Amino acid sequence: MKKHKINIVTLGCSKNVVDSEQLATQLKGSKLEVVFDSNKTDARTIVVNTCGFIKDAKEESIDTILSYAREKEKGKIDNLYVIGCLSERYKDDLKSEVPEVDQFFGVNDIHAIVKSLNVDYKEELFGERLISTPKHFAYLKISEGCDRGCAFCAIPLIRGKHLSVPFEQLIQQAQHLANKGVKELILIAQDLSSYGQDLYKKNRLAELLKELVKIDKLKWIRLHYAYPTGFPDEVIELMALEPKICNYLDIPLQHISDKVLKLMRRGQNKNSTLKLIEKLREKNPNITIRTTLLVGHPGEGQEEYEELKEFVKLARFDRLGVFTYSEEEGTHGALNLKDGTPEVIKSERADEIMAIQQEISLDLNQKKVGQTFEVLIDRIEGEYYVGRSEFDSPEVDNEILISLNDSELNIGEFYMACVESARDYDLYGHVVI
Numbered sequence: 001m002k003k004h005k006i007n008i009v010t011l012g013c014s015k016n017v018v019d020s021e022q023l024a025t026q027l028k029g030s031k032l033e034v035v036f037d038s039n040k041t042d043a044r045t046i047v048v049n050t051c052g053f054i055k056d057a058k059e060e061s062i063d064t065i066l067s068y069a070r071e072k073e074k075g076k077i078d079n080l081y082v083i084g085c086l087s088e089r090y091k092d093d094l095k096s097e098v099p100e101v102d103q104f105f106g107v108n109d110i111h112a113i114v115k116s117l118n119v120d121y122k123e124e125l126f127g128e129r130l131i132s133t134p135k136h137f138a139y140l141k142i143s144e145g146c147d148r149g150c151a152f153c154a155i156p157l158i159r160g161k162h163l164s165v166p167f168e169q170l171i172q173q174a175q176h177l178a179n180k181g182v183k184e185l186i187l188i189a190q191d192l193s194s195y196g197q198d199l200y201k202k203n204r205l206a207e208l209l210k211e212l213v214k215i216d217k218l219k220w221i222r223l224h225y226a227y228p229t230g231f232p233d234e235v236i237e238l239m240a241l242e243p244k245i246c247n248y249l250d251i252p253l254q255h256i257s258d259k260v261l262k263l264m265r266r267g268q269n270k271n272s273t274l275k276l277i278e279k280l281r282e283k284n285p286n287i288t289i290r291t292t293l294l295v296g297h298p299g300e301g302q303e304e305y306e307e308l309k310e311f312v313k314l315a316r317f318d319r320l321g322v323f324t325y326s327e328e329e330g331t332h333g334a335l336n337l338k339d340g341t342p343e344v345i346k347s348e349r350a351d352e353i354m355a356i357q358q359e360i361s362l363d364l365n366q367k368k369v370g371q372t373f374e375v376l377i378d379r380i381e382g383e384y385y386v387g388r389s390e391f392d393s394p395e396v397d398n399e400i401l402i403s404l405n406d407s408e409l410n411i412g413e414f415y416m417a418c419v420e421s422a423r424d425y426d427l428y429g430h431v432v433i
Contacts, residue, residue: 007043012051024130036132045079050086055326069100136412137184146190151333178217193227206234240284252292256311257304288391290319296346298337365422
């Protein structure tokens with residue numbers, strides 16, 4: 001008898017990746033066959049895990065749902081389910097607009113969707129993960145939701161209040177992932193900086209890291225999505241001292257103008273932001289900082305934008321991304337602030353800042369020529385092995401390209417590589433024997 005095959009299509013951030021993997025674990029535990037994001041599958045059931053964070057992400061989610069709805073109309077699939085952030089926010093609207101979808105589920109409805117797929121939820125599989133990433137790295141979601149209340153952000157409306165995953169469960173999950181071959185563990189959350197405050201009335205991020213580094217099979221531990229306000233000093237010091245913790249921090253700052261930061265309700269100002277950057281670099285001179293900026297937020301006139309632009313030039317971040325402001329229904333910004341900046345101006349500002357960052361990135365990369373780094377090989381692409389150093393996260397950062405003719409390398413293994421040449425977002429090198 002042929003197994004019931006289910007294709008889980010994941011959109012949006014790495015937190016959605018974890019949610020999809022947990023769902024897949026439950027389905028596979030009941031002897032169903034699961035594939036991820038496959039365009040080459042005969043799966044007759046599709047589950048689309050959507051993103052509802054910003055305008056572009058919502059549009060991608062809607063387009064994906066509609067494409068599978070057309071497939072269902074043609075009889076190419078039998079069942080179509082939609083889960084995740086977009087479904088959480090706009091379930092009623094989506095039901096009327098896309099009747100081809102069998103059922104819509106929110107972000108915390110794993111029990112309900114499992115039941116709809118005629119599977120019993122298995123508590124004994126808690127902590128298990130069917131990994132969708134390359135087997136040598138995986139994400140560990142240490143908390144859900146957010147209490148910060150930034151004016152532009154709908155995450156608290158979608159994901160709810162900040163809720164830390166219990167300490168012991170995280171250690172169990174991490175050990176399980178390591179036993180499955182994971183060598184790089186990427187800690188993720190909406191707000192990494194607040195881990196433990198709700199459950200234990202104190203920040204336990206440093207304690208968590210101290211336990212994770214004891215897991216022998218883990219070699220790299222990486223931190224993503226730290227909130228700048230209240231980021232624990234102990235973690236900065238631990239990162240500098242502990243070889244397993246990558247000298248890397250993803251910490252979205254959003255802006256530098258006091259006026260804009262106040263309107264954003266970030267709990268930061270220019271002075272505290274500059275002090276944080278200084279502290280990070282002073283305590284750990286080897287740290288790579290990735291940040292995200294938001295342009296076109298209400299209150300950002302030309303003067304505030306120029307201030308942001310100068311900040312980018314002076315701060316010289318190793319990695320930087322830019323979003324344009326979009327009014328999100330139900331947020332403080334949508335309810336109380338006027339979005340007065342034309343979209344074309346927002347796009348021009350984002351492009352200009354990324355052009356500045358491109359020059360910074362090229363300059364920083366050129367300084368790496370002749371240096372040797374430990375590199376984790378992720379995949380083969382074209383004529384190259386594609387790898388990363390501890391200073392680069394998967395999919396969003398620099399990659400180190402090594403010719404297939406250089407050496408015979410294994411995916412998921414570490415090698416020492418010397419950088420021969422550099423582009424703005426890529427390095428080229430060879431393995432040092």
